[in-house]
Amino acid sequence: MTRRVTIADIAAAAGVSKGAVSYALNGRPGVSETTRAKILAIAAEMGFVPNRAARSLSVSSAQAVGIALRRSARTIGIEPYFMELISGIEATLSAGSYGLTLQIVGTVEEELEVYRRWWAERRVDGVLLCDIGTSDRRLDFIADLGLPAVAVGGPVEGARFPAVWHDDVEPCRAILEYLYTLGHRRVARVAGIPGLLHTAIRDQAYADMAAELDFASVTTVHSDYTGEQGAQITRRLLSSSKRPTAIVYDNDVMAVAGLGVAHELGLEIPEQLSVVAWDDSPLCRLTHPALTSLTRDIPAYGSNCAEVLLTLIGANRESGPPSAESRTFSVQCRPAQLSPRGSTGPVQS
Amino acid sequence: MTRRVTIADIAAAAGVSKGAVSYALNGRPGVSETTRAKILAIAAEMGFVPNRAARSLSVSSAQAVGIALRRSARTIGIEPYFMELISGIEATLSAGSYGLTLQIVGTVEEELEVYRRWWAERRVDGVLLCDIGTSDRRLDFIADLGLPAVAVGGPVEGARFPAVWHDDVEPCRAILEYLYTLGHRRVARVAGIPGLLHTAIRDQAYADMAAELDFASVTTVHSDYTGEQGAQITRRLLSSSKRPTAIVYDNDVMAVAGLGVAHELGLEIPEQLSVVAWDDSPLCRLTHPALTSLTRDIPAYGSNCAEVLLTLIGANRESGPPSAESRTFSVQCRPAQLSPRGSTGPVQS
DNA sequence: CCACAGCGCTTAACCGGATAAGTGACCCGA
DNA sequence: TCGGGTCACTTATCCGGTTAAGCGCTGTGG
Numbered sequence: 001m002t003r004r005v006t007i008a009d010i011a012a013a014a015g016v017s018k019g020a021v022s023y024a025l026n027g028r029p030g031v032s033e034t035t036r037a038k039i040l041a042i043a044a045e046m047g048f049v050p051n052r053a054a055r056s057l058s059v060s061s062a063q064a065v066g067i068a069l070r071r072s073a074r075t076i077g078i079e080p081y082f083m084e085l086i087s088g089i090e091a092t093l094s095a096g097s098y099g100l101t102l103q104i105v106g107t108v109e110e111e112l113e114v115y116r117r118w119w120a121e122r123r124v125d126g127v128l129l130c131d132i133g134t135s136d137r138r139l140d141f142i143a144d145l146g147l148p149a150v151a152v153g154g155p156v157e158g159a160r161f162p163a164v165w166h167d168d169v170e171p172c173r174a175i176l177e178y179l180y181t182l183g184h185r186r187v188a189r190v191a192g193i194p195g196l197l198h199t200a201i202r203d204q205a206y207a208d209m210a211a212e213l214d215f216a217s218v219t220t221v222h223s224d225y226t227g228e229q230g231a232q233i234t235r236r237l238l239s240s241s242k243r244p245t246a247i248v249y250d251n252d253v254m255a256v257a258g259l260g261v262a263h264e265l266g267l268e269i270p271e272q273l274s275v276v277a278w279d280d281s282p283l284c285r286l287t288h289p290a291l292t293s294l295t296r297d298i299p300a301y302g303s304n305c306a307e308v309l310l311t312l313i314g315a316n317r318e319s320g321p322p323s324a325e326s327r328t329f330s331v332q333c334r335p336a337q338l339s340p341r342g343s344t345g346p347v348q349s
Numbered sequence: 350m351t352r353r354v355t356i357a358d359i360a361a362a363a364g365v366s367k368g369a370v371s372y373a374l375n376g377r378p379g380v381s382e383t384t385r386a387k388i389l390a391i392a393a394e395m396g397f398v399p400n401r402a403a404r405s406l407s408v409s410s411a412q413a414v415g416i417a418l419r420r421s422a423r424t425i426g427i428e429p430y431f432m433e434l435i436s437g438i439e440a441t442l443s444a445g446s447y448g449l450t451l452q453i454v455g456t457v458e459e460e461l462e463v464y465r466r467w468w469a470e471r472r473v474d475g476v477l478l479c480d481i482g483t484s485d486r487r488l489d490f491i492a493d494l495g496l497p498a499v500a501v502g503g504p505v506e507g508a509r510f511p512a513v514w515h516d517d518v519e520p521c522r523a524i525l526e527y528l529y530t531l532g533h534r535r536v537a538r539v540a541g542i543p544g545l546l547h548t549a550i551r552d553q554a555y556a557d558m559a560a561e562l563d564f565a566s567v568t569t570v571h572s573d574y575t576g577e578q579g580a581q582i583t584r585r586l587l588s589s590s591k592r593p594t595a596i597v598y599d600n601d602v603m604a605v606a607g608l609g610v611a612h613e614l615g616l617e618i619p620e621q622l623s624v625v626a627w628d629d630s631p632l633c634r635l636t637h638p639a640l641t642s643l644t645r646d647i648p649a650y651g652s653n654c655a656e657v658l659l660t661l662i663g664a665n666r667e668s669g670p671p672s673a674e675s676r677t678f679s680v681q682c683r684p685a686q687l688s689p690r691g692s693t694g695p696v697q698s
Numbered sequence: 699c700c701a702c703a704g705c706g707c708t709t710a711a712c713c714g715g716a717t718a719a720g721t722g723a724c725c726c727g728a
Numbered sequence: 729t730c731g732g733g734t735c736a737c738t739t740a741t742c743c744g745g746t747t748a749a750g751c752g753c754t755g756t757g758g
Contacts, residue, residue: 004469006744017708022746030747032706049469053411054744056402057713064450073440073648077433078631080426087422090453099472101413102451104439120353120398123448227635253635256605260637263612282427283632286576286602288609299422355714366738371716379717381736403714406743 005046013042025050056122064099065309066124068114070131071104075226078253080281081298082130085152088302089128096310098125112141119147125313128152128305132163132197150309152301153197155330162312164305167335168198171294172205174338175276176213179246183347184274185216188237188244190230190254194222199250219244223254230254234261238273245347246274252283255291259343270345280339289342296336304333354397362391374399405471413448414658415473417463419480420453424575427602429630430647431479434501437651438477445659447474461490468496474662477501477654481512481546499658501650502546504679511661513654516684517547520643521554523687524625525562528595532696533623534565537586537593539579539603543571548599568593572603579603583610587622594696595623601632604640608692619694629688638691645685653682 007021014021016035023030024039025048031039056062067089069082076082086100093100101124105111115138118124126148129138136156142149143160154163179187189206192199203220210218221237223229230249237244238261249255255277259269267273269289277284277293284291308331356370363370365384372379373388374397380388405411416438418431425431435449442449450473454460464487467473475497478487485505491498492509503512528536538555541548552569559567570586572578579598586593587610598604604626608618616622618638626633626642633640657680 004471008744018745019709019747020707023707026746028747030706035706047469049466051406051744052470052472053402053405053409054713055746057400057406057715057744058746060402060713062402071436073433073436075631076436077429077431077647083426083432084422086451087420087425087453090451091422094452100451102435102439102449103443104436117398120396121401122353123401227631231635253631256632257635260635260639263637282424282576282602283605286580286606286609288612290609298426357714367715368717368739369737372737375716377717379736384736400714403743404716406714406745407716409743 004051005048006051007048010039010043010046010048013046014039060122061313062099062122062125063097064101064124065093065306065313066101066103066114066118066127067130068103068105068111068127070106070108070111072106073104076104078227079225079251080283081251081279084281084298085130085302085305088299088304089306090302091299092303092306092310098310108137112138115142115147116145119145126150126309128309132156133195134197134200136197148309148312150305150312152305155332156197159330162308162329162331164301164308164331164333166296166301166333168201169205171278171336171338172202173209175248175294176206176209176215176218178338178340179248179274179276179344180213180215182246182274182345184244184246185214185347186242186244187215187218187246187248189218189220189248190233190237190250190258191220191222192225192250202250217242217244223250225251225254227253227257230257231261234258235265238262238265238267244273246276246344248276248278250278252277252279252281252291252293255293255343256283256287259287259291270343271348274344274347276344278336280336284341287343292341292344293339294336295339297334301333304331353400354392354395355400356397359388359392359395359397362395363388409471410662411448411471411474412446413450413473414442414655414662415450415452415463415467415476416479417452417454417460417476419455419457419460421455422453425453427576428574428600429632430600430628433630433647434479434651434654437648437653438655439651440648441652441655441659447659457486461487464491464494464496468494475499475658477658481505482544483546483549485546497658497661499654499661501654504681505546508679511657511678511680513650513657513680513682515645515650515682517550518554520627520685520687521551522558524597524643525555525558525564525567527687527689528597528623528625528693529562529564531595531623531694533593533595534563534696535591535593536564536567536595536597538567538569538597539582539586539599539607540569540571541574541599551599566591566593572599574600574603576602576606579606580610583607584614587611587614587616593622595625595693597625597627599627601626601628601630601640601642604642604692605632605636608636608640619692620697623693623696625693627685629685633690636692641690641693642688643685644688646683650682653680 007018011018011021020031024036103114130152132151132153149161151163154165156163221233262273277291280293280295284293356367360367360370369380373385439449452463478500481500481502498510500512503514505512570582611622626640629642629644633642
């Protein structure tokens with residue numbers, strides 16, 4: 001339990017000044033190669049690790065980024081999406097020796113307050129915004145704050161900072177074309193939360209596609225993404241007089257719940273009902289039959305987001321405020337791919 | 350984008366010294382109530398928030414705790430446990446205005462390195478250790494480091510720091526008694542990773558209980574907690590000549606997978622097979638039939654752990670090193686309760 | 699031969715708070 | 729009336745890094 005070693009200790013041991021040690025450790029000019037090598041050797045031997053607070057205070061950078069999740073304690077675990085996303089984010093951050101600060105909040109107000117505090121305290125150098133809404137209060141708030149941020153989702157109209165997103169239109173087309181080919185004409189969709197941007201984009205894509213092909217009906221019911229609502233809506237859909245022959249779910253949890261309801265009602269899958277899930281977590285392969293789903297690489301997505309944020313933060317540091325161009329660029333990732341499995345099949349006449 | 354407000358700015362505005370402002374803001378004696386009120390008013394008006402790095406440097410506390418998870422990017426999402434745990438931890442931490450720093454690692458070596466760095470950098474004031482093993486290298490390493498820590502799991506023999514845990518023996522008894530009462534005599538258990546402490550504890554509890562009651566067989570097969578292995582083991586169990594009439598799974602993901610396999614093999618649940626899951630995530634209520642499972646309040650558990658860690662850190666700060674007593678106390682939480690649902694029923698003869 | 703540049707290092711200021719020590723004004727009791 | 733204690737505040741130092749400025753020495757070109 002000896003006292004931690006500081007650059008002053010190294011300076012004393014090497015017989016040079018604090019400044020020289022700092023130059024040597026940071027690989028900047030100002031010391032000879034001989035001295036540098038000696039200092040580095042001593043630092044390594046003494047097990048020197050710079051104090052984060054001291055460095056932050058000097059260079060005014062926290063070497064950390066923040067992420068605030070707005071979910072309840074009970075429901076946050078069930079959605080594999082977040083943990084996979086965080087895992088990807090984390091991989092990129094720790095490669096760049098940045099830390100990740102996580103906070104879970106209940107309301108938008110709390111979330112805004114967290115951002116304000118983080119930035120005022122300089123606890124983070126930037127944040128990642130999840131669950132982008134169609135009209136999102138957070139976007140202007142954060143831009144006004146001057147807090148570097150990246151939207152995890154998009155495209156965001158007139159954004160004042162970058163967004164990283166997947167195209168959702170193409171996968172929607174793929175699903176409907178696939179179901180159409182299998183002979184389905186009555187398709188229902190259990191969508192996510194209406195206020196979310198990607199929900200709105202999918203709504204539009206389905207409507208467009210439905211008009212293009214001659215489906216008898218393509219209905220959309222909005223939900224809160226929970227399994228409970230997924231089950232409830234499925235029960236309602238399946239007990240209506242003209243029930244759909246295929247149901248598409250906006251996440252995997254609801255799809256699993258829907259599958260459960262179908263079993264409960266004694267429906268054979270896929271003979272009497274086809275089921276498609278969005279977001280191919282391992283969950284989709286656990287059920288019987290396995291769920292046909294849209295596969296995205298979520299950890300890679302998280303890594304992309306983190307990478308863009310680090311670039312933005314780097315750009316901020318040098319040469320004053322970043323250019324408008326670099327602040328609003330938009331990165332599009334590979335769209336989700338349809339993975340057909342046992343839960344979908346041709347319509348039985 | 351004005352420069353951030355410092356105590357020097359407040360001092361200037363209030364016409365006092367930096368020191369007076371610091372005393373006023375921290376509620377310590379040294380300023381009159383009149384002056385204190387004036388300073389607080391000015392600070393509030395100017396939107397003052399103390400710089401975290403500066404404060405940390407002075408008081409040498411990071412106001413943050415760390416948690417390192419050793420899981421792969423792909424599998425970490427599927428287990429609702431972690432996110433629920435983190436959510437509970439976070440609730441307590443942010444109530445005490447502590448931050449949570451998260452890192453995902455691949456190996457124990459990496460994990461140890463992360464702890465070493467965090468502590469050397471003073472990026473965290475303490476850590477939470479998950480997935481405690483039967484002989485866990487991390488325990489001594491961290492104790493030697495002097496890094497305050499709490500084990501999330503236990504009881505830990507000869508621990509040099511506190512552990513927070515559930516009794517697992519009682520729930521094991523409850524499951525086996527329940528299944529025995531329903532007439533089951535051949536019970537299989539798909540257990541978790543053998544090296545983990547709670548797996549070993551459950552192994553022992555099942556063995557003891559099996560000897561106590563006259564089961565025909567109580568077999569245990571170890572797994573890696575993934576759905577894939579859960580399915581594979583279930584398939585093997587169910588196609589053996591003397592197949593079990595009930596299977597108990599050490600987590601919910603494997604139970605769901607097992608249910609899928611049973612469906613696949615055309616077994617009626619619970620008529621031909623009873624299924625019990627450990628850890629009652631919402632997942633257990635999504636399947637059909639719903640899974641009988643052991644309910645624990647994971648977010649509350651996380652909160653408990655965080656609370657103990659904060660106490661430990663607080664104890665550290667005042668009066669030098671904490672007493673041996675406070676360092677090794679062990680908090681036991683309410684054991685898991687059996688929630689019978691549709692997946693279990695009496696044996697059909 | 700000298701002005702000047704460049705190297706290699708030291709010095710000292712600075713980041714933004716916390717805090718021990720110091721100071722002057724005031725009050726109180728002997 | 730004066731010593732001593734308390735109050736209210738200021739001053740100065742520290743935490744552990746970074747970094748601009750300074751300074752002596754050497755080499756070099758005009």
